[in-house]
Amino acid sequence: MIRIGDAPRVRRLLIGAALVLTALFLLLPLVAIFAQALMSGIDVYWQNLSDDYTLAAIGLTLLVAVITVPVNLVFGVFLAWLVTRFDFPGRRLLQTLIDIPFAVSPVVAGLVYLLLYGRNGWLGGWLDAHDIQIMFAWPGIVLVTLFVTCPFVARELIPLMQAQGSREEEAAVTLGASGWTIFRRVTLPNIRHALLYGVILTNARAVGEFGAVSVVAGAIRGETNTLPLQVEQLYQDYNTVGAFTSASLLALLALLTLAAKAALEWRAARRETAT
Amino acid sequence: MSIRISQIEKTYGYQGRGRTRALEPIDLDIHDGELIGLLGPSGSGKTTLLRIVAGLEQADSGSIHFGDRDVTRVHVRDRRIGFVFQHYALFRHMSVFDNVAFGLTAMPRSQRPSSGEIRSRVMQLLEMVRLQDFAERFPAQLSGGQQQRVSLARALALKPDVLLLDEPFGALDAKVRQELRRWLRHLHEELHFTSLFVTHDQEEALELSDRVVVMSNGRIEQIATPDTLYRQPANRFVFEFLGDVNRIEGDIEKEVLTCGNARVAVPGIENGRQELLLRPHEVCLDEQPSTRAHLPVSVTAVVPVGAEVRLELEADWLGEPWLATISHADFERLAITRGKRLFAQPSRLHRFDTSRPQTLAPLSAS
Structure with a gap:
């Protein structure tokens, strides 16, 4: 041939x-x-890194990731379970809806949240009256990041769970197992690789999201700047070294993420050949 | 534990669009310790019925009793059933041991046996299915037949009242299937659980079951022992489903059926157009026509399988070829080769187009 x-x-x-x-x-x-x-040496790098605003940005970025990842993990598993294990009217519609954050530009997502929760927004008056600030504060950033990253876990799990079918779970229930036992001992071990992969992707996106966050953050230095926003602002200030220092942190996170993903794939492949 | 199924009914799909009737109201009584086969083509509702008995699916109406206990509204996990799936459904990430132990280890802590008790119970079960040396293996490392045995051991671990099997041997090759069937029969005689299994393989149903339930289109066509089922099929569907069928259609006048240049005497039959059926083993062959039958055929295929020889017969007067099974002795006596012209002699004819099935046995062998 x-x-x-x-x-x-x-x-x-x-x-x-x-x-x-x-x-x-x-x-x-x-x-x-x-x-x-590292253009101006390691000392300048450290200096830039320990800048108060940069440290605040790092802290905020981590906070966003720490909230977003678990919430979307639970949400994604729940959604995938619902869509693959039950048949109900509107199931296909739900599957399409999951993809909205992928289909819509993040900036648009940010604007929609602004429209909803902003001072002049639909819920803005009520929130204002109760002295709850969502826009231009960390809750807003978390909300849009949740929106943007919510399909990752579900999208990883749905095809896998569809392919695996529900036979093993049915077998478990005929053996008297409770719902939680089934999830913990049958469902979860079967999906854990895809789940971890979904988490890694969610984390990467949560840390790196720019568009949606920039709309709702309001760019208050040291308060609502996440790392990507910080990079942009430093660059606008002609602080190239500072911008790249923050950027290098993001790049480092990305590399770690990729390394974790590669390690997972390698382990999965080794498991396949072992059995 | 006896099972009483009464007026169980099931329709799939939502209101309006795409609704299909899976089960007409079904009644079925299964005695304690019986082994019952649900036989039918795909789409006949047999698997749906089994899953409803298991509690994996809900019937729209009707009730199910295990002994005196009404389990219609009882959740699967509390029904005390063992279920064996067609494709085994073993937990792929657990060892054989953990698979069999699952039901015991999943019990609430207060009822759970000690780990030592679990260990001895599981090993005893693995011994029963002759897999004690495979306890540490994973399902993917076992053959299909071994996996199905693990699945059986797992289902029996909780000493269920009722064992339900969904096409248990469907995915296995013929030889392993034979072996497992015999083994299941043996196990059933030994442990005496009540069991219900689904199959589309008539041979399997006839060989394993105390009684066979033949289903089609969500209805029960007949419930009978294998023997009765084969000899006295209740209707044409059962007759055709239980084996190969040959057809002859023609006009009857004065108890003689004529079809082209073929004719056969059928005593006791009224005049008119009739269709008669017969099994391959009810076709005898001879070199000469008899006074009662003149059915010229030519042999178009010869397949010697096992104890008998299968022949395919063709003729102008036949719409579709007949199948005949004859003994090796006859095969040699008549020196049959492909293309040989012979005369068929039906030893029995069946008619199902009247309200009452009829078996007509008019002909002596010569």
């Missing part, structure tokens, strides 16, 4: 092109981030 690119020369050419492009478009920018951040 002859495949396209079977000739050694063509093959070498194709592989070479792929490597060059990867280096050019993916690796080089990554290297550039760290190079720029």
